Amino acid sequence: MLLLLRVRLEHAPTALAPFECAGFCLVGLRTAVPTGDALIALRWHAEANNTDVTAQLCEAARAQLPAGVALSITASQEDALEQMRAHFGPREVVQWAADPADPSRRAEPPLGDALQHAGAPWLEEVLRAAPGSSGAGAAFVRRLRRDGYAPLLLTASQAALWREVEGSAATWFAQSTEAKLEQAGAYAHIDRKFTGYRDGKYREQLEVRATPGAVHPAPVDADGRLRFSAALSLLVRTLDGVARGLLPHVAAELGCEPRFLAGLCDAAPSAPSDNGSSEDRGEDGGEDGGEDGGEVGGEVSGACGCRGVPLIEASELDAAVTSEAERIRGAARASASFIDAGADAAEAPRLAHSLLRLCRYDSRREGAYGTDVLCEEHHDVGLLTLDVCASAAGLHALRRSDGLWVPVEETALRADGGVALVVMVGDTLARLSAGHFAPCKHRVVAPRSGERVGLPFLFRGRSDAVLDTRPALAAAAAAGRVAHLAELETVTIRDLPSFDSARSILKGWFRSVRKPKPIESAM
Structure with missing residues (x-):
């Protein structure tokens, strides 16, 4: 308190x-x-x-x-x-408690309470709210800026898709390593983006990205069915749509047009029946190279919609997954782009920049430096990270306003069955906003028993998108409002992490070549 x-x-x-x-x-x-x-x-x-x-x-x-x-x-x-x-600034609040056994060491900061997500708005209310108005949208973006993260509520019925994928992922991870590698491939570059399966020191993970019509990799169930892949495809499209629906609220807070942020992203992933090509989807290059996608700021086909995201209810889930599996199977037969019934893919699929990261944490594993921390503190690359609270708690977020670690998943069950979707600020948004939004530092600790399967969705911009904020800053100045944007002109999203280092190098160089003042001789 x-x-x-x-x-x-x-x-x-x-x-x-x-x-x-x-x-x-x-x-x-x-x-x-x-x-x-x-x-x-x-x-x-x-x-x-x-x-x-x-x-x-x-x-x-x-x-x-x-x-x-x-x-x-x-x-x-x-x-x-x-x-x-x-x-208060981040260094003006006491965050660390001295370890009485060794005054030179510092103990972990005390955990703040999760407030049981008090005052969190319902996701549907935020998606329906007009950007820049008071109400659910304003409450969401205010908390996102204040704390670095903000919870939004789903009904238990709306969370059924997440629970379906969570359970299927637990079953999939229980297979042998050989079976998982055969289905998903080793964690590596495809279309210049990382994807696939790996078993790290502290966790297992499967990284999935949208393709035209489905997801890659497309894992199958133990009995060879595509239900797991179909549920993953639905979840990726739903989360992508939710993230796009939240962007106008973020844009209103930044003081820029929604299409500016939307133009930084891939076009929305298409359903298998859409059969959209990579050219139609506006994909240019990859995370580690590729052609220049040009400056952004104009309309990108399909990138500005999705504010009315249809959330699949529990009563509709089985039919939706079955239909999605049939569409994926049909697309696989037609294009031979996905593995189905042992057929090899004809060519590497075109992958979206955003990704769903399925992570399995085992309570029996020892964490970093002998602690229970199985994923050390970090913040994600991207605009926003969306993470529905897992069935087994373990996610901690560092609250920006008071510097405390908050166990965001350890909350009392709501009487109405609401489930929290935690939205976290990514590194790209923090840099683009010049710190107006702070990146959410977070970590994962081992579950008390058994395992925890996390499903964070990292909503990212195109790595080659050029960040030219001059038009947005000029438009805001002409309208008499403040735009909370960094002054950028030719920097791409891929270059952002090195941009600060380059700026520091230039400042050091200017200091070194500055002419010293002449020293007057003593008389």
Whole structure:
């Protein structure tokens, strides 16, 4: 639980006393400008917000202050987190607790509570909301910026597709290594993008990408059926559509047109019956090379729609998967682009830049440095990462506003059966927005028992898309609004990670060639 107090600086010790006696810890202190008031951040290690206790402490603090001295206290945890983001920097909040056994070491930072996804809007409400308006869309993007991630709610029926893939993936991972490699191939480059299966030190993973008409690789069930591939194909298209539906809200916050962000991406993956070619889909090059896709900013066919994503309900799932499997089988016979009944593919498939990463974590494996961390802290390459909470908890996200690790999957079951879809900011969006959105650092710890199957979807732009923000910045300036975009002209998405390094090199070079001031001789 987090609280923020605001009081005149000279009265801060008096206001703090009741809270310290109750076990609150001081985690941040700074002076507000221009009033000179003290902003005091307090944390209470309680499992849930206890409004009665905090109300009593507030009254006790006010009673000890001289008459006429104002004391303001945040009304809710959401309000406190908003104030933390607005007034405190990442290095102005205590995040680490000293290890009493060795003062030179630092223990893991304490875990924040997941707030049971309090106040999270329903996904359908956000997709229906008008970008830039108040309501569900604004709440989503505000939390995404504040924390680096934002939960959206699915009904239990809408989450059935995820649970179908989760269960099928667990069965698929249980096969022999030889069988998995035969179906998916070793993790390697295809169409200049990584895909396939690998068994790493801490986890197994299968990386799947959309192709014209299906997914690659296209794993089969133990009995040779394509139900698993069909469910994967449906899930990839659904998640891709959801991500595209969220982009207009992100664009409204950045102060640019939605088509600017949409133009950075592949066209939406087509259903098998569409039989779209790579030229129709606007694919240019790959992650590690390829032809210049040209500057973006104009309309890209199929890239700006999908805001009305049809979420498959549980009652429709079996029929949808069966129909998808038949379409994939028909497309395989017609084009020989996918492996079916032992037939070899005629040519390497064209793959989308976005990907679904199926990850299996085993509770029996030892994590990094002897801990239970099976996937070390990192942030993803891409615009957004979408991850439905797995059946076995393990995902932790570092909350930007207060710097705490939050076990986002360890939440109480909702009475309405809602399931959280966690949306995380990717590295590309963070760099494009000049830090207005911060990349969400996250990690995965071992499940308490058994295994955890995670299904993160990394929504990425085209690696060769040229980031020319000049038109968007000029349009915003002409309209009298602020555009939260980095000043970029010829940088591609592929070049972004090295762009900061190049800028540092140039700054160092300019410093080195700067003419020194002449030294006057002493008289």
